[in-house]
Amino acid sequence: MPKVLRSVVTGVGGYLPERIVTNDDLAKIVETSDEWIRERTGIRQRRQAEDDQPVSDLAVEAARRALAAAGRSPDDVDLIVVATTTPDLTFPATAAIVQRKLGAPVGIAFDVQAVCSGFVYALSVADGFVARRRAKCALVIGAECMTRLMDWTDRGTCVLFGDGAGAVVLEPGEGEGAVADRGLLGFALRADGTKQDLLYVDGGVSTTRTTGYLRMQGNQVFRHAVVNISEAVVAAAADAGVEVSAVDWFIPHQANQRILEGVARRLGIDETKVISTVAEHANTSAASIPLALDQGVQDGRIKPGQLLLLEAMGGGLTWGACVLRL
Template sequence: MPNAPFVSKARISALGTYVPERIVTNDDMSRIVDTNDEWIVQRTGIRERRYAREDEYTSHMCIAAVQNMIDRHGVSVHDVDHIIVATHTPDLPFPSVACLVQAHFGIPAAGAIDLNATCAGFVYGLHHANALVTSGLHRKILVIAADTLTKITNFEDRTTCILFGDGAGAALVEQTDGEGAFLAHHLGSDGTGGPQLYRTGIAATLNGQELGGNGKLVQNGREVYKFAVSTVPKGVDALLARTGLSSADIDGFVPHSANTRIIESICERTGIPFEKTLCSNEYYGNTSAATIPLALQLGVDDGRVKPGDLLLLYGFGGGLVHAGLIVRWG
């Protein structure tokens, strides 16, 4: 049976994050395109975002997030045996960002791969790490989610450039002798929706359709909204049904922080109170794969996320893809 539940033997043991120093406010955006603070806040919930330096790339942010994790928790990455970096904005087509991270920290014996599930990347990365650890193939996996979206943003498109920022998050997924932290997963995709959110590369056509964008991100916001608010609630229902839980049992809902209006609509359809939702877009913008770990870190820092809490993580984005997990924190 696809997505059948199994007994996890993995837990998330540490978390760290990074955002660039440069703050770009809505007033700053109004000097780039025809917009204003009120218009942006009402439609997206975003007030600020962070921009990477011209010479700062995804690997630099990944390394900074891992170092933050080490500093916060006193953990070592020297014995990590696999590295997964979730990104769709790698420094280079190859070598992978994961290899650049491995080299920086001098990790002696680790597999290294980049995973592209766009804005669902962190959830996909955790899911794969859980499977590899639970199967016994690996013991300690470094999962990093990072994107430098400002490198691929079209700053002449007022409907998309206001959304995006840069950031990174890192987590350790380790084998545990006790009960694993991963209770349920739900994954899905709809490749027919690819033309609604894409970036051109070697090919300039998709599903027989000519694409524009010149290597910049292109998004049909209305269609992505429809995909998210119709797909994510069904995925949430599937996760709850698989575990026998109700929405009231969830201590924290951590969706991809694409847009506050999308999240509010998802909450209305799932019955999860918006007050239980952890978001990172208000002051970091839409950081793609990094929004969920950034929101988690904010929740940990302000006490909204506590050891033992049941968290429901749900990512969605280009592909179109989506992925959800229920995990026990700490």
């Protein structure tokens, strides 16, 4: 039988800014407490980028670590896709800035904007290049400075988010067209623009000419998250030809510990298979999945050959899931 070309993850890297902001630190500037935050979200701390540290700097550091893990250099890179909702500039794309800072050669570079779902969307987009021989070495990066979008008087949102970046290297690899193949095996991507008011930023270039602040109806987002994410996970597993129960590790978007647990329960996934970093990272939007993936690889839980299930939901509303074998 003819071989099937797959997009294979050959390297993973993550980067977190050095500055740690604890719940007690936030209690000094907004009416909240460590107990209040931990009870409702599971978050204990988050990282915050320095004022002179743009999101491209975070992305570049994560990219360098992913390339090193893959045994590649910037000279090998011919595609860069950055998932971010907090770009350095209105234009050019943060991916083009990352290309320049890495010293990568002329190639393809662009951003994907699907908020917290951005990394899953970006993987799917990059797969369209790599698995069709249009790219030989792709960097897919999720990078965010979400603290730049916070209204620090709104305790319902400012306690939830943090900054960081995660990256993977995708390269083509031959498979048999079976679930035992390494690489990206299945996707399910969704969007429902009628739910925009549940989670959005109240500013923009063509409307207010300002950056704006993040606004969220938390209870409504929670309700949609558990139901919608579960549906997408089942659909992605079906697209990959696997059962949800067959996955070795569930790597969800790190939005809220209660959402992670709710989705896992609904899908029948044992909590011991869930990679959770929300306590230390908070919600880093498009960066949260690759950061959690990197954490699992670095601490030895996630190993080559294992079946991974990724999922996320963010503003838009957008949501989606991906199944891959490392």
